[in-house]
Amino acid sequence: MSAVPGTPALVVGVDVGGTFTDLFVLDEASGQARIVKVPSTRGEEALGFLNGIAQVTAADGSHAAQAIATIVHGTTVGTNALLERKIARTGIITTRGFRDVLEMRRRDRPQTWGLRGNYTPVVPRALRLEVDERVLADGRLHTPVDLAQVKAQAQALLAAGCEAVCIFFIHGYANPANERAAAEVVRALWPNPHVTVASEVLPEIREFERCSTATLNAALQPVVGSYLQRLEADLRTQGFGGELLIVQSNGGVMSRQTACDVPVRTALSGPAAGVMACAEIARASGFPNVITGDMGGTSFDVSLIAEGQAALAAQTAIEFGLVVRSPMIQIETIGAGGGSIASVYAGGLLQVGPESAGSVPGPACYGRGNTRPTVTDANVLLGRIAADRPLGGGLLQALDATRAEDAIRTHVAEPLGLEVLAAAEAILTVANARMAGAIRVVSIERGHDPRAFAYMPFGGGGGLHVCAMMREVGVTTGIVPRYPGVTSALGCVMADMRHDAVQTLNLSLADVDWDSLRQRVESLAQACQTRLDSAGVRFEGVHDSISLDMLYMGQTHTLQVTVTRGQLNAAGVQTAFEAAYRQAFGRVLQGPAIRVMNLRYARIGRRPRFDLAVLAPQGEGSTRPVGVQRVYHQGRWWDAQRYARLDLPVGAQLPGPAILEQADTTVWLDPGFNARVDSLGNLRVERKA
DSSP, X not given: OOOOTTSOOEEEEEEEOSSEEEEEEEETTTTEEEXXXXXXXXXXXXXXXXXXXXXXXXXXXXXXXXXXXXXXXXXXXXXHHHHTTOOOOEEEEEETTOTTHHHHTTSOOSSTTOSXXXXXOSSOGGGEEEEOOEEOTTSOEEXXXXXXXXXXXXXXXXXXXXXXXEEXXXXXXXXXXXXXXXXXXXXXXXXXXXXEEHHHHOOOSOHHHHHHHHHHHHHHHHHHHHHHHHHHHHHXXXXXXXEEEEEOTTSOEEEHHHHHHOGGGGTTOHHHHHHHHHHHHHHHTTOSSEEEEXXXXXXXXXXXXETTEEOEESOEESSTTOEEOSOEEXXXXXXXXXXXXXXXXTTSOEEEEEEEOTTTTOSGGGOSSOOSOBHHHHHHHTTSSOTTSOGGGGTSOOOOHHHHHHHHIIIIIHHHTOOHHHHHHHHHHHHHHHXXXXXXXXXXXXXXXXXXXXXXXXXXXXXXXXXXXHHHHTOSEXXXXXXXXXXXXXXXXXXXXXXXXXXXXXXXXXXXXXXHHHHHHHHHHHHHHHHHHHTTOOOSEEXXXXXXXXXXXXXXXXXXXXXXXXXXXXXXXXXXXHHHHHHHHSOOOSSSOEEEEEEEEEEEEEOOOOOGGGGSOOSXXXXXXXXXXXEXXXXXXXXXXXXXXXXXXXXXEEESSEEEEETTEEEEEOTTEEEEEOTTSOEEEEEOO
């Protein structure tokens, strides 16, 4: 990557977390990189974002943002809005008789075996209005839409105070004519652009998933759209003249306008950028197979990368009943972060999480009023985090180990009859077991042997538990990135631009019109290319991916089969399906007909490559310890050497026990483990021979 002299040269990745807003800044002219951390401002995310940008430009010797060429933003605004139900008042116009699709879901329950459970749909029944229209499952138009009814219902929703509307008709994926006609009428009278058409967002079979995705998109348009428009306006006021790109849940990026149009694609996009960064770092380090673990203040997010590629899921649930069907990085999340609260049940069982102290008031050692112990409190009491060293490079005050000890003694040690240090270790043991369980879910339960993978922790707390995870799961190599605490921001800088599209076919393999299918592929390619072009971003190249959702007749769950253009014929697709089916299930079936449910297409614009050598240590560095830290581990005290990690040169080798400190995280190296700084500045962790 190189910049033309005299042009803006900074590329900034911004990840807004619950506690900190992290920025990774790459100067394309000099090849230098740096990190910036500022406190997040919950509810006013743009303020923390702009504070970080101000620090970037001040460090660059400028008082404005003219030096920045591109800002890539990973935002949790949409996810938080859904979780907290702080969304726009939204209405639905739907086919008569189908107003309750959103509420009936799949007739599932919050707990599979539970007798009770509550669910409140994002759109109340009074705002789900019906009109006469009907399209049959094969796409034939049975009843043209009554446009007079559509107009009347849209006016009723406006009178009820709706800010956004979703148009969802049954089988609109098979023939969108009625939805399009209704949309034309609604858009003519709706006072803002917040009109979502289900067939435009998700032209795919499965009515509840299509309704849910389109409705959530409508509900998020005013929230995410106003946030991004306000953010871009503030940046322009400061003199920013470059491109603002937004990370989406599939690990790619999109333009600000696309994010405003389809904000549902930003849902759960926060961890996606970090996973993509880990995939790139692992490939460059010679490890195409890696399991990632993002440990923040509230959660632990795990993903698996096989053969250099992160797994994509077709859909996910933000919480019960809030289903988003859109390609997204496959991530397993549990409530086990640094702020996860430890408590003892009446039966004497120690539990860690999912309840979290969050960033406010935070762990007991923060001294902000919380008196209940957390994972961070246990790490402080045991000496793994030096209490006299502020977190976040000085953004949080020195920690209070006495408060941590009091909290653990009162809420864990005394109820369990343990010494306070043993209780602190018990907290970490339970937390580690829960995190190891999440790793097994994405590996063993999906047919992968974790021992064949490296483990890459990131996030503010990942480095403290790297050796424990390796020991629990049997992984032989750990890779701690150069900047673990800002890996998601780094992923923003590295991410390519990507757009996905889907169309339902719902045909037997023998009935597919292959010429028509190839024309559909080209049509999707043109539509996705238009999206790429609209961003105004320079690409080094463009490539695409074609896949088909397939199954045997009588089955309900599909298998995604990747194919090339040359395989788009009956023999080629059958061969690809049988190979994928055999790999997934160990056999193929003889007799049942093969069906093709959906065509999926992705177009990826490759942004200029990020040279990971930029992160490597420069110069001779220093392996001299900066002190000794007393650490309690496995029932005894150890004298652990403390190192300034970023001062360590390439090739430096360190035996455990040791503590490696940097502004964005702390790494705890257990006794019995060694660490080595590789050529990219990563810390390679292995068991001692």
